Amino acid sequence: MQQFFRVCTLLVLGLILTSLPWLQSTVAQAPPDIVSEKPLSLSQMQKENATFKTKVAAAPIYYNGPRTIKKVALTFDDGPDNTYTSQILDVLKQYKVKSTFFVVGTMAANNKYQANLKRIVIDGHIIANHSWSHKDLAKVSTTTLNAELDKTNAIVYKYTKKKMKIFRPPYGSAKGITNQVASKGFITVNWDVDPNDWKKGITAAEIIRTVKSQTKNGSIILMHSAGGSRSETVKALPQIIKYLKSKGYTIVTVDQLLNKPAYAN
Numbered sequence: 001m002q003q004f005f006r007v008c009t010l011l012v013l014g015l016i017l018t019s020l021p022w023l024q025s026t027v028a029q030a031p032p033d034i035v036s037e038k039p040l041s042l043s044q045m046q047k048e049n050a051t052f053k054t055k056v057a058a059a060p061i062y063y064n065g066p067r068t069i070k071k072v073a074l075t076f077d078d079g080p081d082n083t084y085t086s087q088i089l090d091v092l093k094q095y096k097v098k099s100t101f102f103v104v105g106t107m108a109a110n111n112k113y114q115a116n117l118k119r120i121v122i123d124g125h126i127i128a129n130h131s132w133s134h135k136d137l138a139k140v141s142t143t144t145l146n147a148e149l150d151k152t153n154a155i156v157y158k159y160t161k162k163k164m165k166i167f168r169p170p171y172g173s174a175k176g177i178t179n180q181v182a183s184k185g186f187i188t189v190n191w192d193v194d195p196n197d198w199k200k201g202i203t204a205a206e207i208i209r210t211v212k213s214q215t216k217n218g219s220i221i222l223m224h225s226a227g228g229s230r231s232e233t234v235k236a237l238p239q240i241i242k243y244l245k246s247k248g249y250t251i252v253t254v255d256q257l258l259n260k261p262a263y264a265n
């Protein structure tokens with residue numbers, strides 16, 4: 001019996017050893033089959049090339065101006081209103097500073113706020129498009145995106161005769177929309193300094209501290225002139241202007257900072 005098992009074991013071992021070269025050749029041949037890549041057809045190559053070109057040509061989002069020049073821009077979003085926009089305009093006038101106001105269409109269309117809408121332009125500031133209803137435009141259809149831009153431009157044109165070319169998406173949310181925005185003649189401008197002046201409980205001192213620590217050549221500073229209590233923004237503004245001037249910065253409008261036209265007319 002023992003003899004029988006010994007013979008069987010030898011037979012099994014022999015079978016394994018004789019099949020090894022075959023196993024090895026199977027393994028050695030496997031990778032070419034797995035990684036085999038068909039060459040791209042001409043139309044596929046053209047398609048890939050077009051995608052690449054589209055990616056390269058994607059319309060830019062501006063977060064700042066040139067870092068080589070000592071210029072910065074103050075920007076105020078979400079107005080106009082009657083409470084804070086007018087106070088901010090008063091401070092800017094007092095310190096002889098021009099800034100950029102990104103207005104919301106529904107606010108601009110409100111009869112109560114039209115005097116301040118016009119005053120932004122009369123005082124020499126730049127007026128820019130911040131959508132009609134302050135939706136997250138990265139989540140809407142192209143039709144809605146177009147309407148948000150067009151309706152705001154139409155109402156601002158009606159009262160100021162300015163055709164706006166500078167746009168800031170609500171929440172800075174611009175993913176996937178910059179090409180469509182650019183095709184309508186706008187440039188998209190976000191910011192690189194955000195002192196969170198919209199946050200509940202924020203103080204003027206905190207707003208000033210962030211501006212001081214983050215501002216550099218070419219910075220675009222985000223603040224708000226409406227959409228909630230902006231009393232701390234109003235309180236911080238004179239000190240922010242004084243600080244920027246003391247550091248040798250020239251405060252300019254966004255169009256001047258980026259050397260792009262603010263209006264189509």
Ligand SMILES: [Zn+2]
Binds near residue numbers: 077078170171
């Ligand atoms: Zn906003």
